[in-house]
Amino acid sequence: MSPATGLKRTPLFDVHTASKAKMVDFGGWEMPVQYSSIIEEHNAVRNAVGLFDVSHMGEIEIHGPEAAKLVDYVSTNNAAKLKIGQAHYSALLYDHGGFVDDILVHKVAEHSFFLCVNASNQEKDFEHIRQHNEFNANVDFASDRYAQLAIQGPRAVPTLQKLTSTDLNGIKYYWFTDGTVAGTPARIARTGYTGEDGFEVYISPGEAQRVWGEIMHAGSEFGIKACGLGARNTLRLEAKMALYGHELTASTNPFEADLGWIVKMDKGEFVGRPALRELQQAITRKLAGFEMTERGIGRDGYEVWIEGKPAGWVTSGGPSPTLNKNIGLCYLPADCANPGVNLQIVIRKAPVSAVTVPTPFYKRAKA
Amino acid sequence: MSYPEAYRYTKEHEWVHVDGDHAKIGITDHAQHELGDIVFVDLPKSGSKVTKGHTFGSVESVKAVSDIYAPVSGEVVEPNPLLSKHPEKLNEDPHGEAWLIKVKLASPSEANDLLSAADYQKYIGAE
Secondary structure (H helix, E strand, O other), X not given: OOOOOOOEOOOOHHHHHHOOOEEEEEOOEEEEEEOOOHHHHHHHHHHOOEEEEOOOOEEEEEEOOOHHHHHHHHEOOOHHHOOOOEEEEEEEEOOOOOEEEEEEEEEEEOOEEEEEEOHHHHHHHHHHHHHOOOOOOEEEEOHHHOEEEEEEOOOHHHHHHOOOOOOHHHOOOOEEEXXXXXXXXXXXXXXXXXXXXXXXXXXXXXHHHHHHHHHHHHHHHHOOEEEOHHHHHHHXXXXXXXXXXXXXXXXXXXXXXXXXXXXXXXXXXXXXXHHHHHXXXXXXXXEEEEEEOOOOOOOOOOEEEEOOEEXXXXXXXXXXXXXXXXXXXXXXXXXXXXXXXXXXXXXXXXXXXXXXXOOOOOOOOOO | OOXXXXXXXXXXXXXXXXXXXXXXXXXXXXXXXXXXXXXXXXXXXXXXXXXOOOEEEEEEEOOOEEEEEOOOOEEEEEXXXXXXXXXXXXXXXXXXXXXXXXXXXXXXXXXXXXXXXXXHHHHHHHX
């Protein structure tokens, strides 16, 4: 933590400031928003490879004979179906069906699960899981034991392959392997938050600076760029990946957020399920993608009108460097959330035209 | 990038170049650098009035929207036509080609109390 600002720092803080990154307060963390240019960093990930410090993300480990039962009770996806070495996207919900957080669940061993959770939610998530631990399972707050690096882009495999003996092509999407990277033990997961191929690598914080340097060196022949949270946001928005605090909040539920696919209503009881049963019968609003059809950028929090009347709000919006359009996600009345609906986004008191479009905005070509 | 001696500057990071009873207004190199990749510029139409210290438009980067404040009062003669198609020029040449608006000054002496190039550079150095 910085004594002056009270903000938390990752083990890579000195590397970021040495590379003249612009640092911002991101949910209590002093993080790089950009190193050179958000657009250049974004394009590096789409066309080559980018490296992100995501060590602010939290890790929670759940062990014990009933670890799977606890995970299944506190999260929406079906953890019992995970194979060892497999991961999935899931959510923690309140009793009323709103989001505590969205998470990644990794099954490490028969009685051992590894959760990756959002930085600013980690303490809340830990408490939430502990409170619901009526099982023979241990819940361990493990964030201090991990730094996390994301290597993302079409050149992620050849970059990382130079630093590991693990056959990276043998790791399928949303699977992971425990191996080494640059000689240090690493959990290597083929996951990401950019819409590109790539890996999220969990290592010891003490090794983070050295491994960062080795990855930058390994990727230099492909034009690797250090990427900040600015590019991370434009990349995930194009891929329509949700962000807690924006699309997902305590007052939105998985069905309206278009995340019904991570909710397994028939897997048995879980926190939030009784409320979801009711909510499922009466979906009033839905998340929709839009693009601006007039000059203007619809941004987070802006009001959305249909035929001149308030209809919803923008959850995330901004320029899409890949598509060269201004895009966004918004909540709309459920019967207006299909593509082709004319909207007005209220930009500094003026309604500016937009239209709902199919999502994701960007999908990578299959290899 | 150099800060022209002939310009006057504000603490909100605009510049004004007075030429007789007309002036060009822009944002400083420091401002464009702080904003990052500029993707959108919203400027007033010809004939509209701008008032010293009041916002007259906005510049948007990938991440954020920034209001621009008029360093002097006057009537807009021309918004820079380059910027509607090429907002990124503001990152490349903020003190030259990528000026924002030309105005006919309400009072040419209004710019006198703004910062000199040297004082502005001292100000951003200390910021």
